[in-house]
Amino acid sequence: MQNALEKRQITANLVYWPKRVNSIKQRPMSSTTKPKPNSDDWKVHLCAVSHNQDKDAFRALYLHFAPKIKAFYASHGLTNKSEEMTHEVFMKIWQKAKTYNPEKAAVATWIFTIVRNLRIDYLRKKRIEETSEEEPVLTSSEPGPDEELQADRSRSSLLSNIDLLDDEQRHVIQKVYFEDKSHSDVAKELEMTLGTVKSRVRSALKIMRSQMGGKEI
Amino acid sequence: MNYHPDIELLLKYTSGKVAPALSIIIGLHHHSCRECQKKISELESIGGNTLESIEVESIEVESMGVDEQFDKLMQDIEYLSDSNESSAFDECAIAQIDLDIVNTIYNKQFQTFDWKRLTSKIFKAEIDLQDEGMTIELLRFAPNAKIPKHTHQGEEFTLVLDGSFRDSMGEYREGEFVVQDQTTEHQPIAGKDGCICLAVTNAPLKFTGVAGPLINWFIRQ
Numbered sequence: 037m038q039n040a041l042e043k044r045q046i047t048a049n050l051v052y053w054p055k056r057v058n059s060i061k062q063r064p065m066s067s068t069t070k071p072k073p074n075s076d077d078w079k080v081h082l083c084a085v086s087h088n089q090d091k092d093a094f095r096a097l098y099l100h101f102a103p104k105i106k107a108f109y110a111s112h113g114l115t116n117k118s119e120e121m122t123h124e125v126f127m128k129i130w131q132k133a134k135t136y137n138p139e140k141a142a143v144a145t146w147i148f149t150i151v152r153n154l155r156i157d158y159l160r161k162k163r164i165e166e167t168s169e170e171e172p173v174l175t176s177s178e179p180g181p182d183e184e185l186q187a188d189r190s191r192s193s194l195l196s197n198i199d200l201l202d203d204e205q206r207h208v209i210q211k212v213y214f215e216d217k218s219h220s221d222v223a224k225e226l227e228m229t230l231g232t233v234k235s236r237v238r239s240a241l242k243i244m245r246s247q248m249g250g251k252e253i
Numbered sequence: 254m255n256y257h258p259d260i261e262l263l264l265k266y267t268s269g270k271v272a273p274a275l276s277i278i279i280g281l282h283h284h285s286c287r288e289c290q291k292k293i294s295e296l297e298s299i300g301g302n303t304l305e306s307i308e309v310e311s312i313e314v315e316s317m318g319v320d321e322q323f324d325k326l327m328q329d330i331e332y333l334s335d336s337n338e339s340s341a342f343d344e345c346a347i348a349q350i351d352l353d354i355v356n357t358i359y360n361k362q363f364q365t366f367d368w369k370r371l372t373s374k375i376f377k378a379e380i381d382l383q384d385e386g387m388t389i390e391l392l393r394f395a396p397n398a399k400i401p402k403h404t405h406q407g408e409e410f411t412l413v414l415d416g417s418f419r420d421s422m423g424e425y426r427e428g429e430f431v432v433q434d435q436t437t438e439h440q441p442i443a444g445k446d447g448c449i450c451l452a453v454t455n456a457p458l459k460f461t462g463v464a465g466p467l468i469n470w471f472i473r474q
């Protein structure tokens with residue numbers, strides 16, 4: 037019963053917004069360097085902006101993140117708008133700094149949500165303007181339901197976060213969902229077969245589906 | 254809460270890749286579901302890592318004229334209006350422009366919608382998002398109303414806003430997020446206090462019972 041319900045909640049691919057256009061330069065992630073989601077590096081800076089309206093701290097944040105944000109927008113098909121939108125991101129950062137909670141999220145994560153929402157806003161406005169010219173909903177290159185699931189990995193049931201994924205799984209999830217890369221692009225980049233990429237996505241989703249968020253709430 | 258968007262849907266929502274109608278219905282659930290809030294903030298950390306891991310050549314940085322751009326930025330900030338316009342949905346992945354409708358729904362101001370009668374016990378109010386990809390509408394069922402047997406040609410995402418309903422697979426209460434597709438033929442029954450739902454579909458419902466053709470005709474009006 038539980039299985040049927042869980043299965044029902046799983047939906048077909050509904051990726052909607054324009055696909056990636058350019059490639060993006062990414063720091064190679066070796067399997068030994070884990071990303072540090074709770075990195076404190078920038079927290080001090082952002083808190084200084086929040087509490088004291090510290091312009092030097094703000095400038096340091098700008099120097100570090102502005103080029104990355106610009107590259108992020110460019111890689112998501114917004115090359116012409118990337119500078120303007122990065123500018124807007126930092127206006128928002130300044131305005132919203134007091135809402136940042138250093139215990140809740142890393143600075144990069146908090147900034148990511150601002151970057152994401154401004155992108156959603158931009159595409160939404162554009163969509164409304166273009167509403168007469170209907171574009172087809174993008175269909176996916178998602179693996180079919182018949183495809184074999186790869187064997188379960190890491191069954192440690194106590195952890196309740198993204199760390200449950202091994203580096204390779206996390207890497208593939210990041211590329212497919214946050215860098216807008218197609219499965220075949222990811223395969224080329226990581227020198228894997230398409231099948232390996234697909235099964236890695238599926239095994240990662242499976243782990244996240246069953247373990248993430250925990251049941252303790 | 255027992256019914257939530259699947260992790261893959263949450264990934265797409267978190268990375269800002271779902272259609273506006275879907276971002277609204279998931280966002281409303283996100284706002285009220287602690288479990289999904291926790292999951293989404295974990296997924297957002299992947300977004301943070303993505304941003305942090307972008308490598309930029311220092312030459313590129315210099316050629317951008319960073320100093321001038323920063324000065325321009327500080328100038329604009331100086332003239333920012335001091336209005337503290339923050340919404341309760343600021344953290345949700347929903348477009349600013351759609352927040353009015355989200356607030357109206359969240360505050361249960363259902364009387365402001367233009368309700369159409371489908372049967373004596375079923376009413377609907379369409380929401381125009383100026384987005385042709387998906388249909389988003391409110392459905393209202395009288396207490397204990399039986400919704401005719403139907404299947405879904407595409408997928409339907411339902412968020413219970415008020416009251417409850419049940420079908421052969423379970424009972425769905427306020428805040429819960431239910432997905433149905435063409436494989437589920439069901440005959441939901443509204444709870445004793447009736448039910449108001451937000452429904453997002455990528456294809457119309459198809460009623461299959463005896464009165465089906467009649468209702469299908471009504472719905473198309």
